[in-house]
Amino acid sequence: MAKDPGRILIFDTTLRDGEQSPGASLNLEEKLAIAQQLARLGVDIIEAGFPYASQGDFAAVQRIADHVGSGDGPVICGLARASKADIRACAEAVSPASQKRIHTFIATSDIHLEHKLRKTRSQVLSVVPEMVSYARSFVDDVEFSCEDAGRSDPEFLYEVIEAAIAAGASTINIPDTVGYTTPSEFGLLIKGINANVTNIEDAVLSVHGHNDLGLAVANFLEAAKNGARQFECTINGIGERAGNAALEELVMALHVRRRYFNPFFSRNIESPTPLTAIRTEEITKTSRLVSNLTGMVVQPNKAIVGANAFAHESGIHQDGVLKNRLTYEIVDARTVGLSDNRISLGKLSGRSAVRARLEELGYDLAREDLNEAFARFKDLADRKRDITDRDLEAIVSEQVQQPDARFQLLLVQVSCGSSLRPTATVSLADQDGQEKTISAVGTGPVDAVCRALNELAGEPNELIEFSVKSVTEGIDAMGEVTIRLRRNGKLFSGHSADTDVVVAAAQAFVNALNRLVAAEEKLVIHPQLDLVETDESLSL
Ligand code: KIV
Numbered sequence: 001m002a003k004d005p006g007r008i009l010i011f012d013t014t015l016r017d018g019e020q021s022p023g024a025s026l027n028l029e030e031k032l033a034i035a036q037q038l039a040r041l042g043v044d045i046i047e048a049g050f051p052y053a054s055q056g057d058f059a060a061v062q063r064i065a066d067h068v069g070s071g072d073g074p075v076i077c078g079l080a081r082a083s084k085a086d087i088r089a090c091a092e093a094v095s096p097a098s099q100k101r102i103h104t105f106i107a108t109s110d111i112h113l114e115h116k117l118r119k120t121r122s123q124v125l126s127v128v129p130e131m132v133s134y135a136r137s138f139v140d141d142v143e144f145s146c147e148d149a150g151r152s153d154p155e156f157l158y159e160v161i162e163a164a165i166a167a168g169a170s171t172i173n174i175p176d177t178v179g180y181t182t183p184s185e186f187g188l189l190i191k192g193i194n195a196n197v198t199n200i201e202d203a204v205l206s207v208h209g210h211n212d213l214g215l216a217v218a219n220f221l222e223a224a225k226n227g228a229r230q231f232e233c234t235i236n237g238i239g240e241r242a243g244n245a246a247l248e249e250l251v252m253a254l255h256v257r258r259r260y261f262n263p264f265f266s267r268n269i270e271s272p273t274p275l276t277a278i279r280t281e282e283i284t285k286t287s288r289l290v291s292n293l294t295g296m297v298v299q300p301n302k303a304i305v306g307a308n309a310f311a312h313e314s315g316i317h318q319d320g321v322l323k324n325r326l327t328y329e330i331v332d333a334r335t336v337g338l339s340d341n342r343i344s345l346g347k348l349s350g351r352s353a354v355r356a357r358l359e360e361l362g363y364d365l366a367r368e369d370l371n372e373a374f375a376r377f378k379d380l381a382d383r384k385r386d387i388t389d390r391d392l393e394a395i396v397s398e399q400v401q402q403p404d405a406r407f408q409l410l411l412v413q414v415s416c417g418s419s420l421r422p423t424a425t426v427s428l429a430d431q432d433g434q435e436k437t438i439s440a441v442g443t444g445p446v447d448a449v450c451r452a453l454n455e456l457a458g459e460p461n462e463l464i465e466f467s468v469k470s471v472t473e474g475i476d477a478m479g480e481v482t483i484r485l486r487r488n489g490k491l492f493s494g495h496s497a498d499t500d501v502v503v504a505a506a507q508a509f510v511n512a513l514n515r516l517v518a519a520e521e522k523l524v525i526h527p528q529l530d531l532v533e534t535d536e537s538l539s540l
């Protein structure tokens with residue numbers, strides 16, 4: 001069996017594959033906040049981005065390597081296609097981390113070879129060792145992935161993997177890139193690799209999978225039973241198309257069903273040692289942070305982190321749970337950090353109480369950020385009696401969306417009602433501090449606000465999605481608004497929360513506009529859809 005760490009290593013790719021979700025692009029501050037939270041969650045490896053994609057991606061990976069990867073922080077990894085230019089950029093970006101990894105990949109399925117790479121199998125077979133050893137010339141820790149392994153000929157995979165390990169790869173990743181395989185097929189693929197690759201003992205076998213058929217988590221669990229020891233996953237399962245395998249589902253499956261999985265790790269069935277190093281109590285907070293910052297709303301019935309995951313609606317279930325939790329609950333909500341504890345923050349709470357609570361929630365804010373968060377807290381406390389953890393999280397996540405924003409919302413006023421034409425007046429400041437105010441009429445107050453903002457910003461777009469949900473219960477609850485805009489086929493999301501949903505909508509719209517202009521300013525290369533350019537880039 002492949003080099004066995006005795007448990008599952010959690011490789012989080014929220015910031016790379018997760019960020020490839022349509023509309024989920026994140027700015028540098030947001031990426032850093034997520035990376036810091038991933039470190040608190042206890043992931044083993046953070047794939048922080050694809051440094052060659054753009055200057056912004058490079059800077060984000062470098063900053064995360066520096067701030068989160070120091071000391072005994074997680075391994076910081078960057079993605080690189082099998083090209084020297086990609087690998088060089090990646091090596092430089094991850095270099096500040098104490099533990100750094102280059103993750104390089106090339107497709108191995110015939111369909112990708114023929115239509116995407118336009119390469120023969122033997123050409124791919126010669127690129128792999130060349131690129132792995134090139135990556136090894138920069139770092140000791142190199143991961144190699146066979147893209148579309150799920151649809152590759154296993155015999156060819158064995159050859160490629162053997163060559164990659166011989167050239168120095170210490171992790172071999174098997175992606176089901178298009179989410180095609182079934183659990184038993186995927187398990188057999190892993191078993192076959194373990195049985196047929198002669199030097200497999202020298203590498204950790206990893207799995208990566210997309211959820212096109214809703215099977216990614218099941219596939220990984222079957223892979224673990226057959227020797228896979230690294231899971232590549234994302235928070236809330238975000239990612240290309242139907243997303244990636246969800247970290248929280250994998251971790252909790254291994255946690256709740258430890259007795260079932262223990263024997264596959266050569267452990268005694270009763271062994272209490274966790275099968276991952278994840279601090280499960282951090283799961284809910286991490287999920288909310290990622291959802292708030294990416295604008296990817298979590299479906300209410302989503303396992304582990306959905307709003308209804310621990311809610312018991314029917315009377316029979318409630319009665320059962322009250323008598324004995326175990327009748328209808330397999331996970332105690334507190335295990336994933338979900339508690340109903342209302343905190344006693346309100347109008348009279350001071351700065352230090354707010355700071356202490358934020359610290360308990362995992363937000364370690366710099367002085368100016370704390371000042372701003374406290375001002376927002378005070379403002380909210382004037383309008384809302386009890387302030388909950390969720391309210392505080394909404395306040396802080398709003399803040400990290402602000403840096404390097406092109407537009408700043410200064411004012412929103414609306415007049416509407418049964419006999420009025422909804423009219424909005426909004427003021428925006430641009431990067432140079434120039435203020436402009438305009439009024440517009442719409443079909444409703446939100447439409448009027450969006451029309452006015454569009455006119456001021458002058459950035460054509462199409463509104464694709466507008467959703468509102470309340471952060472907590474009660475008539476004075478904050479409304480959370482998520483907006484998605486489309487321009488040139490690309491999606492951009494914005495998110496905001498306020499006790500006034502029209503104000504939240506205006507701010508969310510401005511956040512989405514800021515993302516749109518930021519994305520247009522940088523040229524981004526997609527790691528998978530763009531061709532690995534030419535022969536030249538493969539053998540520079
Ligand atoms: O899905 C995939 O194949 C990937 C690789 C780049 C690992 O994301």
Ligand code: ZN
Binds near residue numbers: 017210
């Ligand atoms: Zn992927």
